[in-house]
Amino acid sequence: MTVAAMQRPPKVARQSSAEGVRLALSGDWTLVASHRLEEEGRRIVEEARLDRMVAIDLSQVSQLDTAGAWLINRARHDLAGRDVAVTLKDVRPEYSTLLEETHYRDFVAPSRPRFNVIFVLLADFGESIVDALREFYRGVGFLGEFVSSMMYVAANPRRFRLTSLVAQIELVGFRSVPIIVLINILVGGIVAQQGIFQLLKFGASSYSVSLIGILVLRELGVLLTSIMIAGRSGSAITAELGSMKMREEIDALLVMGLSPIEVLIAPRVLGLVISLPILTFIADIAALFGGMVVSWWYGGISPAAFASLLKEAIALHTFLVGIIKAPFMALVIGLIASMDGLATQGSAESLGRQVTSSVVKSIFMVIVMDGLFAVFFAAIDY
């Protein structure tokens, strides 16, 4: 026994007699009939539009719902507009309330202003530039708030949330170690393989070791780690703060006289600032290890030879250049993630948008920062 089998489709039958025109409606006048229902509603008007007087007979209607009643009422209204006098006949008592409640009314559609496509495109473009500038302005303000709340915490060390910080370091730092080790071993290996392969043409494959050392320590280690953390932890921070914002938890903090920056954001950003240099150090070692393994296996450079070549190629400052960048990257990632989280509006969609924008923006900013550092270190010849 399926539901479809029990359905009687809605029908309109026209009967002319001495008393005048009668439209006999029958079947289920319900939404189940879908577009069939709409068509029959239109047929009422079509069948009767040339008459003077019409009686709509509802005695055969087996079921009626809001949609059916509305369509009947709409047809009555349309016919009245064509000077056709319509009466309803044999309305069952249980239908009459429904027919009354769904009497025809004009729903004035809120008119949407229409614009030219080019106009809209230009406006969007302008808006996005203004938004970007405004965002930058807000970002600077946010950084200021963060710094001032850190100063306050520094002056009142007992306000410092150590437990929360340790939890963040575990979440951001410790738990990221496996994935960071893995991708850095792979990338170190790939750089080594390409270096050896390309430099072999000049018979200088042993230079690949200095290529690996310098590239990994100065750039790749910190960049890969930052990008990974932006995707992994930045998105988590945005989502967490965003859903707290949606459920008014941030407002709850505010009315308790607590600062969300101090309670929620400081531990997260500090956790990032402490974790990222450590992770970068681990990433460096992993990438060098990957490079060493590939050099040995692919380029025939033994680990001992690799170590001594590496020692010649790099100095402490090579390593420091990479590590110094890490806390700044962390700060940028943490602040962007927090700011975007707090900018979440009520809907789930908005949360999704903020998480995406946070990740995209922080990866972009990480690369921009890296470029700025490159210029800076070149200028001071470090």
Added chain:
Amino acid sequence: MTSSSTPASDAARQRPDRDVIIGVRDLVVGFGDKTIVKGLNLDVYRGEVLGVVGGSGQGKSVLTRTILGLTPARSGSVQVFGQNRDMLSPLERRALEQRWGVLFQNGALFSGLTVKQNIQMPMRETRDLSERLMDELALLKLELVGLSLDAADKFPSELSGGMVKRAALARALALDPELVFLDEPTSGLDPISAAEFDELIGTLQQTLGLTVFMVTHDLDSLYSICDRVAALAEGRVIAAGPLETLLASNHPWLKAYFHGVRGGRLTAARVEQKDEQWKPAPTTP
């Protein structure tokens, strides 16, 4: 037990001629090592408003979710419209689900859609209608639940608590269901809004011929719109029937509920009111 209801006797004492829309038999539901619902029996008849009461955490929402098929039962059976969900093919199950509407405790409006789009969602997905008719029906439903038309293009986050409930009710009614589940529809509303909401449910029930399964904490709702009340405690229905029989019951929880500090005041007031209304009734035929 005084008024413990075996369904058969309950049905017989009630109106034996009425269709059973929801039949719950020996239902057991639990999570982990906790059993929440322990062998529950309940019947809901066509065209009635059944109020389900019970203390917080007694499993009213769990029972509702189990009837809706959202929480699996350990044992026992649930029949809705005379059909057991578990025996149905996916297609039949979907057809069954289109015959009921649900108002969740917190509304559960889709936050990324406007109120109008929320109401149109079930129509759009399951019916083939013109945009014009869908717009008209959505706005009609909006009017039926007492929201002004400018709420149509608002997002759920821009609505007050009462408006969210009304909008969610409009969505639950989108396909003109025969059966409506309401989980604490008036909780979180001020007394005036709550009374209006009760009235609204009553009117809609009469206009649309609905069967209503309503979980509630609100004594006022019980008095004003429920035809029958089922009381949940210890994982069972301890009493089901017209409010008067529950008021007369000796079960300790029911006594505390209806004749305790808050319930008592209201019950006394209501009984007085009813007496006054009732006295002149026999004189006018």
